[in-house]
Amino acid sequence: QKEVEQNSGPLSVPEGAIASLNCTYSDRGSQSFFWYRQYSGKSPELIMFIYSNGDKEDGRFTAQLNKASQYVSLLIRDSQPSDSATYLCAVNKSGGSYIPTFGRGTSLIVHP
Amino acid sequence: NAGVTQTPKFQVLKTGQSMTLQCAQDMNHNSMYWYRQDPGMGLRLIYYSASEGTTDKGEVPNGYNVSRLNKREFSLRLESAAPSQTSVYFCASSERQGVYGYTFGSGTRLTVV
Numbered sequence: 720q721k722e723v724e725q726n727s728g729p730l731s732v733p734e735g736a737i738a739s740l741n742c743t744y745s746d747r748g749s750q751s752f753f754w755y756r757q758y759s760g761k762s763p764e765l766i767m768f769i770y771s772n773g774d775k776e777d778g779r780f781t782a783q784l785n786k787a788s789q790y791v792s793l794l795i796r797d798s799q800p801s802d803s804a805t806y807l808c809a810v811n812k813s814g815g816s817y818i819p820t821f822g823r824g825t826s827l828i829v830h831p
Numbered sequence: 832n833a834g835v836t837q838t839p840k841f842q843v844l845k846t847g848q849s850m851t852l853q854c855a856q857d858m859n860h861n862s863m864y865w866y867r868q869d870p871g872m873g874l875r876l877i878y879y880s881a882s883e884g885t886t887d888k889g890e891v892p893n894g895y896n897v898s899r900l901n902k903r904e905f906s907l908r909l910e911s912a913a914p915s916q917t918s919v920y921f922c923a924s925s926e927r928q929g930v931y932g933y934t935f936g937s938g939t940r941l942t943v944v
Binding site: 751824 | 864871872873874876879881887889921928930931932933934935936937938
């Protein structure tokens with residue numbers, strides 16, 4: 720089992736819809752969870768981080784964490800074509816260095 | 832506020848040549864990292880420096896060396912480049928390891944022929 724798994728996509732949604740991106744992880748002791756956005760040919764950019772079970776909202780973005788089920792999600796409301804990018808999930812390892820492990824990313828396409 | 836600055840942006844090397852990728856951050860971050868990103872492989876950690884004066888191996892350290900020159904600068908050296916090191920390299924920094932997310936540099940696209 721990969722440490723951090725994401726569906727590679729592409730996930731295609733119409734403009735204005737809710738995009739739902741999912742990530743599962745294997746380390747039960749993980750405490751910190753991050754979502755990054757990466758446009759083609761650019762570097763990753765931090766969108767959100769979440770530490771506690773439940774939802775965390777920032778503008779059109781909502782991160783959802785369920786530690787019991789070991790998944791973290793990112794919802795993008797009112798999706799725009801400018802949201803088209805690859806979204807990377809990162810999960811900190813428990814114990815030791817706490818270096819995050821990155822998933823391979825989900826490609827999102829928002830079509831007009 | 833420049834954030835994380837990487838140089839060069841592009842480089843072509845011949846097999847066996849050496850080079851150093853430079854990275855500097857102006858955010859007073861303690862931790863710095865070098866990643867490589869390959870199609871289908873995601874981001875893989877090469878080396879990291881939790882704080883000034885320390886460096887540690889990541890997932891794929893073979894063929895690379897690093898130097899944390901001071902709190903701002905963290906360089907990555909390829910001593911004898913191989914075609915397998917063709918990749919996009921990202922430097923990143925964080926205020927404190929394990930707690931906050933990363934700020935990434937713009938990347939170096941390296942081709943080894």
